[in-house]
Amino acid sequence: MEQTIPNREIILVSYADEGPVTDAHLKIRETQLDIGNVGRDGSAGDVVVQNVWISVDPYLRHCMKKSNDGLYLQNFQLNQAIKSGSVGKVVASSNSEFEVGDLVAGLLQVSEYAVVPGGILRKIDATVAKPSDYLGLLGVPALTAWVGFTIIGNPNPGDEVFVSAAAGSVGMVVGQLAKIKGCRVVGSAGSDQKVKLLKEEFGFDDAFNYRSETDWDAALTRHFPRGIDIYFDNVGGRMLEAVLNHINMKARIPLCGMISQYNEEWKQRYGVRNLLNLVGKCAKMEGFMCTKYFHRRGEFVEEMTGYIKEGKIKYKEDVKEGLESFLDAFNSMFSGENVGKPVIHLTPPP
């Protein structure tokens, strides 16, 4: 039995190995989604999800490249819908674990509707946090912050913490975790508005604008007279190099990603010249992908839910409406125009 619904999805039509992603790479395609077979032979367990919130994250940049250049993520297939973390509503189900109306989260097609096996979905509880928080405070960005800061950073009360891209989806959580753990924390961000946000909304001890402060060495000297114990690196490149001249003995540098470098092929990236500081300071630099820490998600959710209930942690989203806004929202992370975590809201058709 054929039963179709009109659908729209974002597809990758050509790989973008270098430079900004444009509408020559990503396009919206209108299709008819066949949901008539859901629950029939061969698709038992499938669920039809209507997407409501779609996460926009820097790592997606790597899935849009043909070549592998450091993150080793699987690249998107050409002319197929790209995927991202989403929260949606079940509109049809052949899976006994999901009912129509359930709110679910998962890595889904960036589209209005998606037919997926129930096994990739998690039910979410809108009484604990609002649905879009499952893409932020209770989702991958905060898990990333928690893994990097608490597991790799191993903070002690009184530690001096620096966070780059501090107003980003991960950075703003790192800063708040640092305060909860009794550290002093300073962040860098790309506008005065973001600097204000860090200090006034997220409780950072201090922050600076890395665009107007061109001498980062001087900025770090001023902000860290006692040196840096933990540098949560979101940007790589020149900022990482600047920080390496300010680290303390036994410093920890969780490497979360290097957004300043993503639009470049690796040989064109900024070369860090002062790694010898790691030797003299007996310091550690450790990369991580939060997907390798999913086994610790229970622990994370419990801790984070506690902070949310106690009002100890906040989050800021940069909401854009409709699939049409995806490309702009995506590029805003690289230009730094976003304020808060970019997320796409899809309004169901009337």
Add this chain to the structure above:
Amino acid sequence: MEQTIPNREIILVSYADEGPVTDAHLKIRETQLDIGNVGRDGSAGDVVVQNVWISVDPYLRHCMKKSNDGLYLQNFQLNQAIKSGSVGKVVASSNSEFEVGDLVAGLLQVSEYAVVPGGILRKIDATVAKPSDYLGLLGVPALTAWVGFTIIGNPNPGDEVFVSAAAGSVGMVVGQLAKIKGCRVVGSAGSDQKVKLLKEEFGFDDAFNYRSETDWDAALTRHFPRGIDIYFDNVGGRMLEAVLNHINMKARIPLCGMISQYNEEWKQRYGVRNLLNLVGKCAKMEGFMCTKYFHRRGEFVEEMTGYIKEGKIKYKEDVKEGLESFLDAFNSMFSGENVGKPVIHLTPPP
């Protein structure tokens, strides 16, 4: 009471911040060493040591700079004798723990004789190993290898291990420890003679000459079809960058030092462009100074003494005679002309 003996010592007459160290920086000075007060008021506990073996190590390069550039070592004072690890014989003592004739090791003036407080000396046991081994297999180079490889590298049987400067004083121990721990190990070195030494004397599974193999990426692809789990880095720079494209998930990179970069001021050093691999591979790069691990020396000596007694580990020294040979021995480490750990032997005057 004045009692002097003729002495010769190596002094630093000017700092060498960049480029090779020459006889414009290091000079031999002839002096008269006053040993008449040893044991008198104010010098109780002093010991007069006649140096027999003097260690020549890369880190000394940093003590000869005025500026600090990553290792944070204290620089030598101008016009004073430089210091290095030494093994010598007690020729006079006002310290109840040392008798004339005792063999001792410590960080001493690079000179024929030195007057030092007994507290900085350790007695050595020439029945366990020959005296110069206390500057190698039972000294700082092997402790460095042991700390970096076993504590930071955390080897598992079957791990794929790569060592640069593998024929150096630290590298040759790393390779042998890797075999003892059940790993597969490949080393790079700067001559065919050294490559032969690694394979035939030290039991490396394979080795290559980094001077004749100019395409290091190709060499690593050939030698590590299954990738690299532990890279023991002695050189930094371009080799470190080449290795980063070959690491496995959860790889460990102990950073021991970066001899390829020591003669350059930090801004002139090679910039490593592909640190993003650390993120994608959830890999760790950790620097260390063996001085920070002296509290584990007992454990190290016990393990290493066992290997020596069982004949499981070998060492190769590159012995030069006389203080006059110090500068050449030192520079040989940077040109790669040394074969084995450089050590200076001093013959007592007739």
